[in-house]
Amino acid sequence: DAGVIQSPRHEVTEMGQEVTLRCKPISGHNSLFWYRQTMMRGLELLIYFNNNVPIDDSGMPEDRFSAKMPNASFSTLKIQPSEPRDSAVYFCASSRTTGANYEQYFGPGTRLTVT
């Protein structure tokens, strides 16, 4: 398996632009998580899905952030409009939440820079 796939790996955009981050979870995993990592705030959980359904989006910072999971193999995190303070590394992770193994497998991350 290729692991969790994220694209793009790097994104540089201007303030006010729309940004879309993409994630393909590991096949067979039924939970998907979006995290944001910054030096100041550490690793923050933004939203997670189970069986494609959003379960908890309490970590989404503002209405400018939205996430979707239209099917078991794809999810997007959208920021519209983007602001400089959104600059961070965004990780997607997936796990199998049935059985006894709860390990989360992280993707390589998308480094977002908003100028």
Added chain:
Amino acid sequence: GENVEQHPSTLSVQEGDSAVIKCTYSDSASNYFPWYKQELGKRPQLIIDIRSNVGEKKDQRIAVTLNKTAKHFSLHITETQPEDSAVYFCAAKETGGFKTIFGAGTRLFVKA
């Protein structure tokens, strides 16, 4: 909701010494406690985990202990090596849920 506190934020040890990182959690219902290692510029990766029905687990130079009564758990790395230098995150998963809450991380430096 769950809250995970992690200490210290930075730890510097000499190669060959031991390193200990400590975490506390708030939700007594949490039942799964993983530890992730993140090397510079890389993704977090699971290195060891422990469940609430176990007090200690060891894997080569790494061990974790869990005190459910006190709601704290620790990571012990023995005979540290330069390649152990990384950021280590503890985390706690709520019972019956999918959410894993991470600590703020400990940056470990192992000096050769």
